[in-house]
Amino acid sequence: MVRVLFVCLGNICRSPTAEGVFRKLVLESGLQEHIEIDSAGTHAYHIGKPPDARAQSAARQRGVDLSALRGRQAMPVDFERFDYILAMDSENLEHLLEICPVHYAPKVRLFMEYAPHWPPEVPDPYFGGAAGFDRVLDMIEQAAAGLLESIRRERL
Numbered sequence: 728m729v730r731v732l733f734v735c736l737g738n739i740c741r742s743p744t745a746e747g748v749f750r751k752l753v754l755e756s757g758l759q760e761h762i763e764i765d766s767a768g769t770h771a772y773h774i775g776k777p778p779d780a781r782a783q784s785a786a787r788q789r790g791v792d793l794s795a796l797r798g799r800q801a802m803p804v805d806f807e808r809f810d811y812i813l814a815m816d817s818e819n820l821e822h823l824l825e826i827c828p829v830h831y832a833p834k835v836r837l838f839m840e841y842a843p844h845w846p847p848e849v850p851d852p853y854f855g856g857a858a859g860f861d862r863v864l865d866m867i868e869q870a871a872a873g874l875l876e877s878i879r880r881e882r883l
């Protein structure tokens with residue numbers, strides 16, 4: 728089993744979107760028995776909350792249902808449990824590395840490393856308009872495809 732955790736600040740916009748998009752891709756590939764997927768936030772603001780309505784609506788337009796997801800905060804045990812801990816931006820990455828035991832630090836990476844032709848960080852869409860959420864989906868779809876290819880090649 729390969730375990731993947733997506734991480735952003737609030738766990739209501741970018742990382743649940745990544746979780747939903749990647750879960751759909753994994754299901755379509757028939758690999759759901761081999762890849763476990765979750766998401767979390769570096770901050771506690773939105774624990775227990777469903778994804779932002781704008782994120783849900785943008786994802787729904789691409790056939791991805793985020794409605795069942797609920798926010799949670801990243802915690803120390805995540806570094807042991809997950810194989811890939813993928814941050815949306817460098818601030819998320821730094822926050823994770825601050826609480827990550829040093830021997831697990833190589834698991835913590837920027838998600839956009841899996842889409843090398845795109846910018847390295849998924850921009851925070853929370854304070855912007857609907858276009859920001861579409862942009863987030865464009866980026867996440869590319870990186871999700873790259874991640875699945877990489878897991879297939881290296882881990883399955």
Ligand code: 4NP
Pocket residue numbers: 735736737738739740741742772851852853
């Ligand atoms: P996310 O977006 O990190 O993609 O879930 C945000 C959600 C909430 C806040 C910031 C970013 N906030 O400041 O509450």
